[in-house]
Amino acid sequence: MVKKRNMEQKIPVYYKTSLEDVENCVSSVEKGQVTVLCTSPGGRPVYLVRYGAKNTFDRKANLSSALGASDISCFADKSRPDYRPTLLLVGATHGGEFEGTMALLNLIRVMETGRDYAGNEFPELRGLMEKITLLIIPFLNPDGRARVPFDSFVGMTFEELRYYSQGTWKDGSLCGWPECKKVHPILGHVDYLGAYYNDEGINLMHDNFFGKKAAETESLLQVCEEYVPDFSVLLHGGTNTVDVILSPAYASLQAKRKVCEASARIGEVCKREGLEFIVTKDTDCGENKMPPTSFNLVSAMHHVCGEPCVTYESNQGLVPYDLGGHIQTGSTYDEIYRHHQILFEELAKYILCI
Numbered sequence: 001m002v003k004k005r006n007m008e009q010k011i012p013v014y015y016k017t018s019l020e021d022v023e024n025c026v027s028s029v030e031k032g033q034v035t036v037l038c039t040s041p042g043g044r045p046v047y048l049v050r051y052g053a054k055n056t057f058d059r060k061a062n063l064s065s066a067l068g069a070s071d072i073s074c075f076a077d078k079s080r081p082d083y084r085p086t087l088l089l090v091g092a093t094h095g096g097e098f099e100g101t102m103a104l105l106n107l108i109r110v111m112e113t114g115r116d117y118a119g120n121e122f123p124e125l126r127g128l129m130e131k132i133t134l135l136i137i138p139f140l141n142p143d144g145r146a147r148v149p150f151d152s153f154v155g156m157t158f159e160e161l162r163y164y165s166q167g168t169w170k171d172g173s174l175c176g177w178p179e180c181k182k183v184h185p186i187l188g189h190v191d192y193l194g195a196y197y198n199d200e201g202i203n204l205m206h207d208n209f210f211g212k213k214a215a216e217t218e219s220l221l222q223v224c225e226e227y228v229p230d231f232s233v234l235l236h237g238g239t240n241t242v243d244v245i246l247s248p249a250y251a252s253l254q255a256k257r258k259v260c261e262a263s264a265r266i267g268e269v270c271k272r273e274g275l276e277f278i279v280t281k282d283t284d285c286g287e288n289k290m291p292p293t294s295f296n297l298v299s300a301m302h303h304v305c306g307e308p309c310v311t312y313e314s315n316q317g318l319v320p321y322d323l324g325g326h327i328q329t330g331s332t333y334d335e336i337y338r339h340h341q342i343l344f345e346e347l348a349k350y351i352l353c354i
């Protein structure tokens with residue numbers, strides 16, 4: 001039986017992750033532009049917040065056709081002198097992995113007021129973001145977030161996270177990972193529907209990308225095709241993992257090399273600040289193993305925009321637990337926040353070539 005957490009645990013003022021927090025944040029946006037991309041199966045809005053001008057492309061072909069012609073500019077000509085590098089940041093593809101959402105809401109606050117929710121100024125971060133076109137989706141999966149009755153996993157147990165994230169089977173046992181992916185859509189096969197899924201039981205990371213897709217998936221892919229971001233990141237939580245960028249499977253070698261370059265820059269900053277980070281060095285994502293690795297949401301994103309699209313796994317701050325003889329320790333609130341700030345700063349610098 002999974003115990004319920006202590007709801008009285010003190011959470012920092014800047015650690016805002018609820019659906020209400022998102023509503024309050026986007027409703028206060030004046031310097032950016034807010035769009036409702038779609039409505040989830042549960043009737044909840046999925047927001048896009050944009051800062052910076054939208055690039056216009058003299059588009060003559062879709063990506064596939066442009067590549068067939070060996071001329072990517074037919075799809076997206078980025079050689080224009082007024083072109084603005086574009087960064088897409090997406091929170092909570094899995095509704096219980098909202099560490100990135102916290103950082104995104106603070107980033108919006110910085111863009112609007114110059115200060116985050118704790119009142120701290122970040123002039124370098126804001127200055128970088130003002131030079132690019134910044135696209136923020138605070139919650140891709142608001143349905144899943146609605147099933148988590150608290151604002152942080154910091155201090156929780158591994159089993160508690162499994163319960164709220166992946167849910168339970170009909171017999172009450174934890175679905176767990178990766179077993180929770182063996183049934184999809186999972187609705188109708190579970191007693192408790194975890195936050196991984198929207199209200200139709202769809203794990204957006206493994207949607208039917210070549211068939212009928214969830215509205216959230218369709219909207220995200222449209223954003224990728226329309227804006228052709230120079231770098232796109234799905235912000236995930238990975239229990240007590242060391243923070244890492246996962247290179248996309250089934251992507252071009254050029255895109256994978258860019259991921260390695262950006263990861264190395266982030267790793268250098270984390271090392272200087274005493275933060276753990278795994279630098280991505282390998283472009284082999286398991287496409288040739290048996291069975292081959294999954295073609296997932298970031299793979300699909302890459303194939304509609306042609307640019308690097310990645311998953312970022314953040315430590316979620318759980319209490320220490322033993323995993324195969326190795327003790328996995330959790331990050332603090334401040335460490336989780338700073339990791340994301342470094343990610344945002346270094347990706348902005350990377351696409352700005354500075």
